[in-house]
Amino acid sequence: MFxxxxxxxxxxxxxxxxxxRAMVDRLATGPATVSELAKPLAMSLPGVMQHLxxxxxxxxxxxxxxxxxxxxxxxxxxxxxxxxxxxxxxALWERRLDRLEAFLDETTGDT
Amino acid sequence: MFxxxxxxxxxxxxxxxxxxRAMVDRLATGPATVSELAKPLAMSLPGVMQHLxxxxxxxxxxxxxxxxxxxxxxxxxxxxxxxxxxxxxxALWERRLDRLEAFLDETTGDT
DNA sequence: ACAACACTTAAGTAGAGGCTTAAGTATCAT
DNA sequence: ATGATACTTAAGCCTCTACTTAAGTGTTGT
Numbered sequence: 001m002f003x004x005x006x007x008x009x010x011x012x013x014x015x016x017x018x019x020x021r022a023m024v025d026r027l028a029t030g031p032a033t034v035s036e037l038a039k040p041l042a043m044s045l046p047g048v049m050q051h052l053x054x055x056x057x058x059x060x061x062x063x064x065x066x067x068x069x070x071x072x073x074x075x076x077x078x079x080x081x082x083x084x085x086x087x088x089x090x091a092l093w094e095r096r097l098d099r100l101e102a103f104l105d106e107t108t109g110d111t
Numbered sequence: 112m113f114x115x116x117x118x119x120x121x122x123x124x125x126x127x128x129x130x131x132r133a134m135v136d137r138l139a140t141g142p143a144t145v146s147e148l149a150k151p152l153a154m155s156l157p158g159v160m161q162h163l164x165x166x167x168x169x170x171x172x173x174x175x176x177x178x179x180x181x182x183x184x185x186x187x188x189x190x191x192x193x194x195x196x197x198x199x200x201x202a203l204w205e206r207r208l209d210r211l212e213a214f215l216d217e218t219t220g221d222t
Numbered sequence: 223a224c225a226a227c228a229c230t231t232a233a234g235t236a237g238a239g240g241c242t243t244a245a246g247t248a249t250c251a252t
Numbered sequence: 253a254t255g256a257t258a259c260t261t262a263a264g265c266c267t268c269t270a271c272t273t274a275a276g277t278g279t280t281g282t
Contacts, residue, residue: 013123021116024200092140096140096141179258
């Protein structure tokens, strides 16, 4: 019927939460540990872990545990896929507006 | 503490649902009535109305009722804001990778 | 050894989200 | 006026989400 792209569901769902966007925002400046991500987030650590799990499930963030600390980083490809989905639809719409404008110019601007 | 941008919450939340993305997808090709949006969506009309309400609340879609039909269209500015939020974070991360690479080139590629 | 540290798991709860069916309300066509 | 059309409102249901607290598990420093 229509493309039911589950990866995009997860990516946009992940970005819909302000705490998770704050985490992505922080990670955009470079890798960080779970505690570092948690620090600015008025929330218990398990709460942060759950947000991290959502971000990892969406593919937007990856993490690796070394010793007792887990280090997280951004996964730019997943970010890019979400970005492009929007960009493509917007481009389509704007091309349509351009065609409309061109049509109007042609039919009214005719000397 | 951190920017709690409610507009982005709503936009990403709206895009997180496959039915709503299908609606945006359709609208990208041009305006459509509620029935037209509903047609491909294995769902009752009230269900579609609720999705439309979410899309309008997010600012991604606007609609206008004329007579008994409501015509919907894309609001490219809201689409653009969501797109840019992602683009900015991705750009930040990629600039960071570039600096890292430049640093490594400089310190190891030294003849 | 043993305490501090950095997560991790488990379980519970209140509220939001995605549907449904049933019953409206205007418009439009004849 | 009457019926069909195109939404619209209301109510209910069940699942999923975003937290919480309490109780672990493995690592590291002294």
